[in-house]
Amino acid sequence: MNPLAAIGAVFLDFLGGAGRLALFAGAALGHAARPPYYPRLILRQVLEIGYFSLPVVGLTAIFSGMVLALQSYTGFVRFEAESAIATVVVLSMTRELGPVLAGLMVAGRVGAAMAAEIGTMRVTEQIDALVTLSTSPFKYLVAPRLIAGTLMLPCLVLVADIIGVFGGYMVGIHKLGFGQGAYLENTFEHLETIDVVSGLVKAAAFGFLIALMGCYHGYYSRGGAQGVGAATTNAVVSASILILTANYLITEAFFAR
């Protein structure tokens, strides 16, 4: 095969996929915005994405906060800047680590489950059955997941921020010998509303992207068990890449001078 033709075919395939994803996202947003809504399904997804992700997000956050305090100490102690550790921990958690780590963990846990569930529904004709029963798969399957993902990730990240800062506090007090009052004062002295808000905006975007990728790859899966497996992998990988890309873009939008 002509190498140029092969490159062209890959490029056209990429453009086709991007166009299909854009159409899918547009249709999904349209259905999510317009009634009727499915409160029972949204509540189920709220529990699945939010409540059942709390343990994994909480564990990730507390150990990240603890490690952050330790690593910061080893660096800052050389410049006698130990008092900055609490500030570094709280700013890192609220601006970056909270939303990104929670996003990546939820992408692995929930995005994969969404792709697997919807993919299985595709290959077992359940999605066709929905259509024949005059029920839009976008309204019934995709919209509740998008709504729940966009709403619940900020809640998870808020919890992750608090737990992560608490992890840093525990290490600071019990391991590094800081005073309780001094550590808390340093934590809140330089924390601004925009630091927390930017993290929550990121979280909402990440939640949307995780649900979108899970639904998209599941919806277009084909080829039986192998196809569902590939959809699951693609959902997690693409959601993770989009989270990291969106993280930079949103950071730039908030803090670039």
Next chain:
Amino acid sequence: MSDAQPRIRIRGLGIAFGPKVVLDRLDLDLFEGESLVVIGGSGTGKSVLLKCILGLLEPGAGTIVVDGEDVTHLKGRARDAVLAKFGMLFQSAALFDSLPVWENVAFPLIQARHVPRAEARAIALAKLAAVGLGPDVAMLSPAELSGGMKKRVGLARAIVAEPSIIFFDEPTTGLDPIMADVINDLVVDCTRELGVTTLSITHDLASARKIATRIAMLHDGRIIWTGPVATIDCSGNAHVDQFIHGRAEGPIKMAVRAP
């Protein structure tokens, strides 16, 4: 019969997947009150035919007219209005894993007709009883059902909204002969009671003989023979003869590899 207006009139239907032509200028009529069974080998496009009529696949050529309305390229609410006339029993039953049995059956009532859940549940239990399943099954998950029970639940879901046309996609595939006959009896009883028009696809000749009033044979993307069920043994068509007698030798050459 051909002078009457058919419920479904298909003319010149064509669909291809890449280079593979599945349906090629197919013509077919489904008349009021009849039970038409389309027979044909595996991979000849029987399921594709049903999916084209239901709008799950968009044909590349031809027209599909339901009750005088061209539905070939209908979308959105117009398509939903047409689909309200149809019930469908899928080959795998296609029950929703996330819902208990009763909610699967009540789904068309709750979602499309907004019937209150308590009322829909009572109707669902009555339909489950009509297909021989007791209330103890109602709270089970589809994963806890046998193949025959899944087909029964799928049948209950297909008839619960009292459609005027029901499609059966391989209703007996994967069942033992006794359970297959039970499902055939249920299909016949339910459709007679409701007075509906049915279109079934199968390669199970015993099932076709039991539920059909008319049989059509699909081969090479076209209907190559159609006639009353009583005439299938003297069709005079070599393809039909080979198929109903299950002979390897004859004009039908089975592809051993996917195209």
